[in-house]
Each structure stands twice: as structure tokens, then as C-alpha cells.
Amino acid sequence: MSDLIGGNGCGVRIGVYVCHCGTNIAGTIDVRALAEFAATLPGVVLARDYKYMCSDPGQELIKKDIAEQNLTRIVVAACSPCLHEKTFRHATEEGGLNPFFFHMVNLREHDSWVHTDKVAATEKGKDLLRAAVRRVKHHKPLERRQVSINPDALIVGGGIAGIHAALTMANAGKHVYLVEREPTIGGHMAQFDKTFPTLDCAACILTPKMTAAKTHPNITLWTLSEVEKVEGYVGNYKVSVKRKPRYIREDVCVGCLECVEACVYKQAKVLDEFNLGLGKRRPIYIPFPQAVPQLVLIDPESCIEFKSGTCKKTCVEACAERQAIDFKQQERFEEIDVGTIILATGFDVFDASRIPYYGYGTYPNVYTALELERLVNASGPTAGEVLLRDGTKPKSVGIIHCVGSRDDNTNKYCSRVCCMYSLKLAHLIKEKTDAEVYNCYIDIRAPGKGFEEFYNRVSEEGTHFIRGKVADVFPTEGTNQLTMRVEDTLMSMVRQISVDMVVLAVGLEAQSDAQDVRRRFNISSSTEGFFLERHPKLAPVSTFTDGVFLAGCCQGPKDIPDTVAQAGAAAAEALALIDAGAVELEPNTAYIEEELCSGCKTCIPMCPYSAISFVADKKKAAINEVLCKGCGTCVAACPSGSIVQNLFEDVEVFDEIEGVLAYA
Amino acid sequence: MPDQFEPKIVAFFCNWCTYLAADLAGTSRLKYAPNIRVVRLMCSGRVDPQFVLDAFAKGADGVLIGGCHPGDCHYQEGNYKALRRAHLLRTVLREMGIEDDRFRLEWISASEGDKVRTVVNDMVAKVRALGPLHLAAKPTPQVVAAHAHSITAAAVVGGA
Numbered sequence: 001m002s003d004l005i006g007g008n009g010c011g012v013r014i015g016v017y018v019c020h021c022g023t024n025i026a027g028t029i030d031v032r033a034l035a036e037f038a039a040t041l042p043g044v045v046l047a048r049d050y051k052y053m054c055s056d057p058g059q060e061l062i063k064k065d066i067a068e069q070n071l072t073r074i075v076v077a078a079c080s081p082c083l084h085e086k087t088f089r090h091a092t093e094e095g096g097l098n099p100f101f102f103h104m105v106n107l108r109e110h111d112s113w114v115h116t117d118k119v120a121a122t123e124k125g126k127d128l129l130r131a132a133v134r135r136v137k138h139h140k141p142l143e144r145r146q147v148s149i150n151p152d153a154l155i156v157g158g159g160i161a162g163i164h165a166a167l168t169m170a171n172a173g174k175h176v177y178l179v180e181r182e183p184t185i186g187g188h189m190a191q192f193d194k195t196f197p198t199l200d201c202a203a204c205i206l207t208p209k210m211t212a213a214k215t216h217p218n219i220t221l222w223t224l225s226e227v228e229k230v231e232g233y234v235g236n237y238k239v240s241v242k243r244k245p246r247y248i249r250e251d252v253c254v255g256c257l258e259c260v261e262a263c264v265y266k267q268a269k270v271l272d273e274f275n276l277g278l279g280k281r282r283p284i285y286i287p288f289p290q291a292v293p294q295l296v297l298i299d300p301e302s303c304i305e306f307k308s309g310t311c312k313k314t315c316v317e318a319c320a321e322r323q324a325i326d327f328k329q330q331e332r333f334e335e336i337d338v339g340t341i342i343l344a345t346g347f348d349v350f351d352a353s354r355i356p357y358y359g360y361g362t363y364p365n366v367y368t369a370l371e372l373e374r375l376v377n378a379s380g381p382t383a384g385e386v387l388l389r390d391g392t393k394p395k396s397v398g399i400i401h402c403v404g405s406r407d408d409n410t411n412k413y414c415s416r417v418c419c420m421y422s423l424k425l426a427h428l429i430k431e432k433t434d435a436e437v438y439n440c441y442i443d444i445r446a447p448g449k450g451f452e453e454f455y456n457r458v459s460e461e462g463t464h465f466i467r468g469k470v471a472d473v474f475p476t477e478g479t480n481q482l483t484m485r486v487e488d489t490l491m492s493m494v495r496q497i498s499v500d501m502v503v504l505a506v507g508l509e510a511q512s513d514a515q516d517v518r519r520r521f522n523i524s525s526s527t528e529g530f531f532l533e534r535h536p537k538l539a540p541v542s543t544f545t546d547g548v549f550l551a552g553c554c555q556g557p558k559d560i561p562d563t564v565a566q567a568g569a570a571a572a573e574a575l576a577l578i579d580a581g582a583v584e585l586e587p588n589t590a591y592i593e594e595e596l597c598s599g600c601k602t603c604i605p606m607c608p609y610s611a612i613s614f615v616a617d618k619k620k621a622a623i624n625e626v627l628c629k630g631c632g633t634c635v636a637a638c639p640s641g642s643i644v645q646n647l648f649e650d651v652e653v654f655d656e657i658e659g660v661l662a663y664a
Numbered sequence: 665m666p667d668q669f670e671p672k673i674v675a676f677f678c679n680w681c682t683y684l685a686a687d688l689a690g691t692s693r694l695k696y697a698p699n700i701r702v703v704r705l706m707c708s709g710r711v712d713p714q715f716v717l718d719a720f721a722k723g724a725d726g727v728l729i730g731g732c733h734p735g736d737c738h739y740q741e742g743n744y745k746a747l748r749r750a751h752l753l754r755t756v757l758r759e760m761g762i763e764d765d766r767f768r769l770e771w772i773s774a775s776e777g778d779k780v781r782t783v784v785n786d787m788v789a790k791v792r793a794l795g796p797l798h799l800a801a802k803p804t805p806q807v808v809a810a811h812a813h814s815i816t817a818a819a820v821v822g823g824a
Contacts, residue, residue, distance in 0.1 A: 109690025608740035631739035632710030660701035
């Protein structure tokens with residue numbers, strides 16, 4: 001234990017704390033040996049090991065030692081800095097030191113959890129500790145820069161998640177831009193018939209919220225719109241939104257639908273997207289009766305006027321003096337400034353044709369569950385009748401669970417909602433057709449309020465449950481039926497069940513363009529393609545990009561109650577940020593030591609944010625601290641070593657390298 | 665069993681992708697070789713070629729740089745700068761007699777915990793097979809600096 005004279009001439013007294021994290025670290029690493037080792041390192045005045053450093057008593061230890069031992073630098077070897085760096089910087093600050101006189105060693109995620117050899121893991125721990133102790137002595141007192149937060153918010157996606165988050169924020173008095181790329185808000189929930197387990201009708205609970213979002217004075221609703229570009233940083237994002245033409249003047253149309261009736265297409269001929277192609281629409285249409293906004297739109301792909309310019313334009317005649325129809329509308333862009341962003345971009349259903357042995361797309365009476373939602377829906381293409389393609393009612397229906405979920409060939413994860421919606425569909429099919437319903441499942445997962453009770457209810461109604469994964473679906477010889485071949489694992493036999501209709505309980509996937517969206521907002525995704533939260537438990541709606549939050553299925557499959565809860569949480573996080581008024585930025589920006597700068601301009605093109613300029617009269621480069629985001633790319637490029645990155649100074653990194661290599 | 669050679673590998677991981685991937689490997693309890701020592705930087709673009717040369721000079725048997733996939737860089741294009749420098753650095757390393765397998769640049773996203781495991785294990789195996797790094801003569805700090813400067817300068821000329 002000794003004092004050390006640091007590079008800048010001041011005495012440095014380092015305190016080292018090795019966390020056990022219960023047995024998470026101490027089970028693999030000899031924490032006592034590590035503390036003893038740390039105590040021998042130059043500059044270390046005191047080294048301790050402690051059960052839980054992040055606990056209050058753990059943090060108190062640091063504060064007490066700073067006061068009693070005159071510590072001037074703190075090293076904590078515990079979990080990932082992504083988890084607790086903030087905690088310990090705060091403790092360091094509370095102890096009276098600059099919070100950046102601290103460095104963290106990742107003993108858990110990078111050592112004890114990934115290695116089994118205790119000796120090797122302990123040796124690695126020593127190397128990492130040595131590096132931290134060597135590095136921390138160079139740490140300088142830094143100030144966090146405060147930036148103000150623009151109180152306006154952007155919410156991307158107008159499904160139930162986006163709507164709920166928008167209403168929550170708008171009710172709190174914040175101005176919200178709600179951007180939806182489809183012609184109507186409502187998302188997938190608008191396509192559902194009833195919702196499990198209470199069987200309340202989706203439209204009855206959703207459409208009032210849709211209308212509220214449209215009419216709320218604090219919400220600017222843009223449909224047929226997509227975010228093109230996002231620039232800036234927390235509190236100060238500049239967003240460019242592409243607004244696609246509706247070919248209808250939104251301020252004039254009242255949604256009377258007379259133009260739709262007047263269309264020269266007397267019969268609806270175009271496959272209707274909202275009904276998943278099970279119904280037809282005209283080229284001028286409203287997606288569904290309760291669409292919000294209540295505005296028609298024209299599909300230029302099928303409209304005769306767009307294709308040939310020779311249409312009689314009976315729609316225009318019908319609109320008469322309103323003149324709401326505008327064939328010349330162009331795409332345009334809106335630039336907005338917002339402080340926070342909530343992504344609620346939802347999911348795609350699994351494409352069932354990717355599993356050819358279930359025959360979707362080959363056998364007409366194989367449906368996806370979402371298609372069945374439209375069939376059982378009173379405002380759907382069959383007015384709520386469950387009908388086969390030939391218009392007859394099915395007498396038997398098979399529901400295949402886990403299509404595109406829990407499957408090594410497609411998605412390994414459980415989509416969480418399919419069991420419950422399959423039970424609901426079984427109930428609705430039985431109610432509407434009195435058919436025999438066979439649910440073929442791997443496990444029934446009903447872990448929610450009232451879910452298990454609903455499962456029992458459906459079982460008692462007479463739905464057949466067969467535990468087994470269906471091997472394939474093929475036509476039953478000599479009939480119009482389909483055979484499901486399945487191993488009934490409870491009866492230990494292979495069964496062949498003939499049914500009139502097969503329903504595939506398709507799973508939930510990330511949106512097909514989720515990766516593009518993710519890049520646009522500078523966030524990460526998890527292995528399955530869903531957006532990655534900052535921490536699965538402690539920051540489930542935050543992302544690694546400050547000021548960008550997640551709600552709903554874009555973060556992972558979830559049901560409506562969970563989606564709404566998460567949307568509320570995302571809104572609360574955004575509101576907390578806004579109401580704080582300002583946010584502190586990490587001080588890891590770069591600056592130029594003028595006397596060393598040769599004015600070579602090497603750094604200038606390195607910066608993706610144009611933060612570096614050349615000051616002509618001084619012949620030196622200068623970094624605008626406000627624009628610098630602290631990547632350090634210019635630092636690595638500077639031939640004269642005149643650029644310094646706070647927290648990642650060359651001397652700090654070099655000493656860290658020497659430290660891990662035990663180089664004297 | 666005879667003592668097998670345990671190489672020391674210094675890794676420079678960017679804060680946003682590869683460091684998080686290594687965290688994910690941890691939370692997923694994936695097991696990999698304990699020969700790697702991670703230095704966290706904000707961006708792979710921060711990796712000064714001097715860091716790599718310095719690590720070799722001071723006893724590393726291998727150096728691994730981990731950054732975000734092309735198009736995914738948290739700072740837009742720092743990883744491209746890292747890539748360009750890595751290409752040039754490799755030619756310098758060859759001249760110094762440092763084999764290709766001892767220096768590696770990998771794109772590992774925050775979701776690829778498993779890739780951290782496979783890359784580290786693979787690199788440890790390859791470097792172990794090569795044996796300890798014996799530099800003909802330990803480069804002086806001046807040599808290290810001179811090489812590094814030629815690389816950054818060339819990277820700029822290469823059309824930054």
C-alpha cells in the first residue's frame with residue numbers, strides 16, 4: 001500500500017472495491033485474493049471485497065472511505081458499467097470527489113459469467129484490475145454538459161401502443177406528433193374481433209381511443225407518413241417526416257364515402273389489404289368503417305385515372321363542390337423538432353407459406369389466425385360468418401399452434417399470444433359454427449390474469465386438445481377435407497384428423513423493415529430482430545440512445561394488456577425527461593490542444609457530425625463541443641496527437657493496455 | 665498434461681455493439697476462453713493503430729478489434745475508418761513478422777453474444793497454434809509512433 005505521485009504531479013490515493021455480487025462473481029473468482037492483489041498495486045491505499053457493492057451499505061463504504069482515507073480515485077470491480085457505472089459515479093460524487101475520478105471493472109459479464117476455470121478467471125480479474133488502477137490515476141475532473149429538452153415528442157406507429165403513449169403524453173400537456181405509415185391508425189388491434197380472455201370486442205375498446213387521438217388538441221396525427229431522417233441528440237432531435245399523397249385533401253374531405261359509391265368500378269375488384277385479401281375494395285376507399293382519420297384515399301395502382309388518365313371521374317362529380325379529390329397531390333416532407341421519441345412500430349405476423357408442409361397458399365382452406373380474425377369479425381368480409389372458400393360452414397376445424405414460434409427452423413422464441421388467441425378463436429368458431437375444434441399444441445401457455453380460467457372454460461366447452469406438433473397437412477383422399485397428421489404425445493400414437501378448415505396460429509416477428517428503422521433511430525436489435533431495450537429488467541422501455549423509448553411489439557411479442565402497460569411506461573419515461581427540463585450529457589467529447597495542432601486538417605473529414613472546423617487565422621483545428629458526440633475517431637487519426645478525448649485519453653488507454661498485459 | 669501455451673489477447677470493443685455483445689454473452693452464461701482482455705472504447709474508430717502496435721510491443725499475442733456491423737455504427741461511420749486502418753495496419757504487421765491470425769477485426773452487434781464466443785475461441789485456438797509472439801526486436805516507442813502515423817496519414821489519403 002503506497003501513495004503514488006500521478007502524472008500531473010498530484011498525489012493519487014486509490015480505493016479498490018471488489019464486489020461478490022452474491023455468488024455471481026464470488027462463485028467463480030477468488031474475490032478475496034483479488035482485493036489482496038489490488039492492495040499491492042501502486043497508488044492503492046485500500047482494497048476491499050464486499051458482498052453487494054451496489055447496495056446502500058456498499059455505496060456507503062465508498063463514501064466513508066473517501067472521507068476517512070482521503071481517497072482521490074475509486075475503482076469498483078463488479079458488473080458491467082452499462083448497469084452500474086452511474087450508481088458508482090454517483091457514490092463517488094456523494095463522497096465529495098468528481099464523479100469521473102472513478103473507473104469500473106466488468107468482472108461479472110466479462111469474466112465470472114463466461115469462464116469456468118476459477119484460477120484463470122481470477123488471473124483475468126487481476127489483469128483487468130491492474131489496468132483500471134493504472135488508468136484511473138490519469139482521470140481528470142470533468143463537468144457534464146447540460147442541454148435543454150424540447151417538450152415536443154414524436155411517436156412512431158399508431159397501433160394501440162402508439163395511441164396509448166400519445167394520449168398519455170398529450171393528457172400531460174405535451175405536444176405529440178403521432179406518425180403512422182398506413183392510411184389509418186389502429187394497427188393490428190383494429191383487425192382483431194374479440195380480445196382474450198374477457199372477449200370484449202377489440203373495436204369497442206380501441207376505436208374510442210383512436211378518435212381521442214385524432215381529436216386531442218395536443219396530438220398532431222399524420223397518417224400515410226414515415227420518418228425519413230433523424231438527426232440530433234436527446235432533447236434536441238430534428239426529424240424529417242415523409243408524407244405520402246392520399247390524393248384527397250384532408251382538410252376538405254368529410255368521409256361521406258359518396259365518392260366510393262360513385263366510383264366507375266361498380267364492383268369492388270381490388271384485394272382489400274385490411275381484410276388480408278379476403279375481401280375486395282374499390283380504388284377509392286376507406287380501409288375499414290371506423291378508420292381514423294375518417295378519410296378516403298385513392299390507390300394509384302388500381303385507379304383508372306392514374307393508369308390511363310381517361311376515367312370519367314365520377315368520384316369527382318360525386319364530391320361536387322367540396323373538391324376534396326386531388327389527383328395531383330405530391331409527396332412532401334415536414335421537418336419537426338422534438339425532444340423525445342417513442343417507437344411503437346409493432347410487428348409482422350409470421351409468413352405461414354415459409355412452412356410448406358402446412359399447405360398455406362396451396363390448400364385454400366388453410367387460413368392464418370389473423371385471417372380468421374377477419375372472418376369472425378362482424379365488419380369483416382363475411383360479416384362475421386366463418387365460411388370456407390366455397391361459402392359453406394366448416395363442420396370441423398383444426399388449429400395448429402406454434403407456427404413460426406418455438407421452432408428451430410423458423411423462430412426459436414415463444415410468441416406469447418398464440419395460445420391465448422387460439423383458445424379465443426376455438427371459442428368463437430364453436431359459437432358461430434358449432435364445429436368440432438381440434439387444438440394441436442406443444443404446451444398451453446396461459447400465464448396472465450384470467451388466462452388459465454379462460455383455458456379451462458374453452459376446454460369445458462368441448463374443444464379437443466391434442467398435445468403434439470402437427471407434422472403435416474394434406475388433402476384427405478376422396479373428400480374436400482384436409483388431414484392433420486400429429487403425434488398425440490399424451491396417447492403415444494400418431495393420429496390423422498380430417499377437418500374442413502385448418503387455422504395456423506402464426507407467431508409474431510419483427511417488422512420486415514425493422515432493421516432499416518433501427519438504423520434510422522440509431523438503436524440496436526436483439527437476436528430475433530426486435531428492438532433492444534437498455535436493460536431487460538431495469539430499463540425495459542429505454543434504448544441505448546438517450547431519449548428514444550420503446551413500446552409494444554417492436555420490442556418483442558406481447559399481448560394487449562402488456563403493450564398498453566409498456567406504452568404507459570414509455571410515455572412516463574419521456575415525460576420524466578421532459579419535465580426535468582434538461583439532461584446531462586456524457587463528457588466524453590474531444591478537444592484540441594492548440595499548441596500541438598499542426599493545422600494539417602486530417603481530422604476534419606473524419607468527423608461525421610462536422611464538429612471540427614479549421615480556424616484560418618490561427619491555422620488550427622477547433623472542435624465544437626456541442627456537435628461532438630464523443631466517438632474519438634478524430635483522436636485516432638490525429639498525426640500530432642493533439643486531440644484529446646475526455647475519459648478515453650491516449651495515456652489512459654495506453655496504461656490500460658499495459659495493465660492488462662502486466663507490462664511493467 | 666503438458667502446460668499448453670495460453671496466449672494473451674487484447675481486445676478493443678466499441679461501447680455500443682461489441683461490448684454489449686460481450687455483456688450479452690455474460691448474461692447468457694456462454695462460456696469462452698479466458699485469454700481475452702477487453703478495453704472498452706466508445707467506437708472502433710477510436711482504435712488508434714498505435715494501440716494495436718503498443719499491445720503487440722508489450723506482450724500481446726493477438727489483438728482483436730470489435731465494432732458495429734457496416735451501416736450500424738453508433739457514430740455513423742467510425743467502423744469504416746477502423747476497417748480502412750485495419751487493412752493498412754495489416755501490411756505493416758506483416759512487415760514486422762506478425763502473422764495475420766494475430767490481428768483481427770470483427771463486426772459483432774449487440775445481439776451477437778454467441779459471435780463473441782465463437783470469435784474469441786477461434787482466435788485463441790489460432791494464436792495458440794502460432795505460439796508466443798516473438799518480435800525480432802521490440803519496437804521502440806518511436807518506431808511504433810512512426811508506423812502508426814504512416815497508417816493514419818495513408819488512411820486519409822485513401823479518401824476519408
